[in-house]
Amino acid sequence: MDLYYSLTSPYARVVRMALIEKEKSDAVTHHVVNPWEDAPELVRANPLVRVPTLVADDGTVLTECLLLIRFLEREWPSHSLLPKTGFSRNMSEAGLAMGLIDTGVHMLLGRKIAGEAFDESALGQRRRRAVTSTLDALDKAPPGPFPELGAIATMVALDYLAFRFPEFDWPQGRPSLEAWHADHAGRNSVKETAPRDS
Ligand SMILES: N[C@@H](CCC(=O)N[C@@H](CS)C(=O)NCC(=O)O)C(=O)O
Structure with a gap:
């Protein structure tokens, strides 16, 4: 199996973290x-031409990180990211984090096209409000345990915001979410996949 990814893509990082949590990172090239x-x-x-892209052993090309997660769950059911207990809570958390x-990616693309002016535009402001209110919701109810998909996706989302929008300072005023992040930041899957430019 071949996995194509960049070191900055949050979508790809969800899949890379999932592989490490499943102890199957070495099973893919x-x-x-x-x-x-x-x-x-x-x-x-x-x-x-997007990442992540997974080419299975029979040549089938798989795209879309959440479909890749579904595929990995079928290939390697152990260390499940979608355990039956708390399933809807996990789905709800994963949905918020993927959103x-x-x-965040939309905001970055907006800046790429329109520069800093994007931040002041009506759409830029709307996106910023959505980030703020979602972070506030996560602070009120931090996600469940690793290796659930909700936890993986939330960790990826928070680190992506810190990486691309450090001035946003997501931990500011969100002590529960900050504590949740600190509790899990030492996991191998988190450390080994931290976003970096090269
Ligand atoms: N919905 C896709 C999004 C994938 C995506 O947009 N990846 C970005 C990197 S973060 C990419 O490859 N962008 C290149 C492009 O859009 O041309 C997923 O869940 O995997």
């Missing part, structure tokens, strides 16, 4: 690529 530079091997594998990731 890792390819670090930059989707924005049209890495030829990624262009060949995935017409969307936070989408919103």
